[in-house]
Amino acid sequence: MILFDSVTKVYPGDKEPALDDVSLHIEPNEFVFLVGKSGAGKSTLMKMITKEEIPDSGKIIVGGIDLDYVKKRHIPGYRRRLGVVFQDFKLLPRRTVYENVAFALEIAGMSGREIRNTVPKVLELVDLLDQARKFPDQLSGGQMQRVAIARSVARQPKILIADEPTANLDKLTTAEIIDLLKKINDFGTTLLVTTHNENIVNNLQKRVVTMKGGKIVDDQKNGGIYKLDEAQAPQKPQRIIQTPGHALKQDIVARPIQITVAPTTKPAAPVAKPTAKPTAPASKASSKPKVSSTAKQKTKKTPKRRII
Numbered sequence: 001m002i003l004f005d006s007v008t009k010v011y012p013g014d015k016e017p018a019l020d021d022v023s024l025h026i027e028p029n030e031f032v033f034l035v036g037k038s039g040a041g042k043s044t045l046m047k048m049i050t051k052e053e054i055p056d057s058g059k060i061i062v063g064g065i066d067l068d069y070v071k072k073r074h075i076p077g078y079r080r081r082l083g084v085v086f087q088d089f090k091l092l093p094r095r096t097v098y099e100n101v102a103f104a105l106e107i108a109g110m111s112g113r114e115i116r117n118t119v120p121k122v123l124e125l126v127d128l129l130d131q132a133r134k135f136p137d138q139l140s141g142g143q144m145q146r147v148a149i150a151r152s153v154a155r156q157p158k159i160l161i162a163d164e165p166t167a168n169l170d171k172l173t174t175a176e177i178i179d180l181l182k183k184i185n186d187f188g189t190t191l192l193v194t195t196h197n198e199n200i201v202n203n204l205q206k207r208v209v210t211m212k213g214g215k216i217v218d219d220q221k222n223g224g225i226y227k228l229d230e231a232q233a234p235q236k237p238q239r240i241i242q243t244p245g246h247a248l249k250q251d252i253v254a255r256p257i258q259i260t261v262a263p264t265t266k267p268a269a270p271v272a273k274p275t276a277k278p279t280a281p282a283s284k285a286s287s288k289p290k291v292s293s294t295a296k297q298k299t300k301k302t303p304k305r306r307i308i
Helices: 042-049 072-079 097-107 112-125 141-153 171-186 198-204 293-298
Strands: 002-009 019-026 031-035 057-062 082-085 159-163 190-194 207-212 215-220
Touching: 002 042, 019 042, 019 215, 031 042, 031 171, 031 198, 042 057, 042 159, 042 190, 072 082, 082 141, 097 112, 097 141, 112 141, 141 159, 141 171, 159 171, 171 190, 171 198
Parallel strands: 031 190, 031 207, 082 159, 159 190
Antiparallel strands: 002 019, 002 057, 207 215
C-alpha cells in the first residue's frame, strides 16, 4: 500500500539529511504509529506521501502509484485519493459542519445527489449529525477534529494520514478520537498516524515505527510500544525521604547497588589461641637425675655366681 525504497532527502542549507536512506513497507489495512522527537524526519516522510516534497533519491509507491510518474498537473487528483487530517483542523470558518464536509465532495466531483446521500452518513459515523448546522467557532476542539476526520473520510480513501490528530485535545476527547480512528481502520482504511502521545501508542499496541535523525531506528510490527533510545533515556532522579525528627535518608530503590569483588588470594588461616591446661604432676622417673650411658656401664653390678 505504501512503499519507501531507499529514500533520501536533503534540504538546501542543511548538513544532515531530513531522510537518510529510508525503507518502509506498510501493508493494506494496517494501523501504523510514526513516532520520534521533533526533527526526526516524520513530517518530511508524510510530505513525501502527499507529494508536497520530492525525494533526492529512492522510490515511493502509494496505492500502486509510482510517484515518479505523477506530473505536477496530476497532483491534485492524486491527493484526492488520500485522506489527510491536520492537527489545526483547517476548517472553513464561514461554512457549517455540513458544508465543510460537502465542500470536500464537491471538489472530488460528486454530484449533488451523491453529496446529499453521503454527508449525513459520514456525520453519523463521527457522531456529529445533530451539529450539522453549526459553524466551527460554535464547536469544541474535539468536535472540530471530528469534522476534519469526516471531511477526510467522506471520499472513502484507502489511506488516511493523521498528523498529530490529538495534539490540542484533552484526555477524554483524545480517547474518543482514537476510538473513531480505530473504527475507520476496521472499515478497511490504512492509517498512518504521527503522535507524541505515549499513552495512546502503548494502549493500542499497533505497529510502531520510530524515527531518529532521518532514519528508521525501530519497527515493531505487532504490540508496539513508545520507547526512547536507551542511550538518551532520562535518568531517574533520586528521591529523598524525610522522616520527622530524623535525618534525610535516600530512597534505596533509586540508589544504585555497588558490589565489591573479593580478592582472589586466599587469606591466611587465623592462628588458634592456645588453651591453658593444668600442669601434670611430675612423675617419679622424671624427678631422678639423668644418668649417662657410660656411667650406667660403670655402675653395672657383677652378677653373683651360684655355688653348687
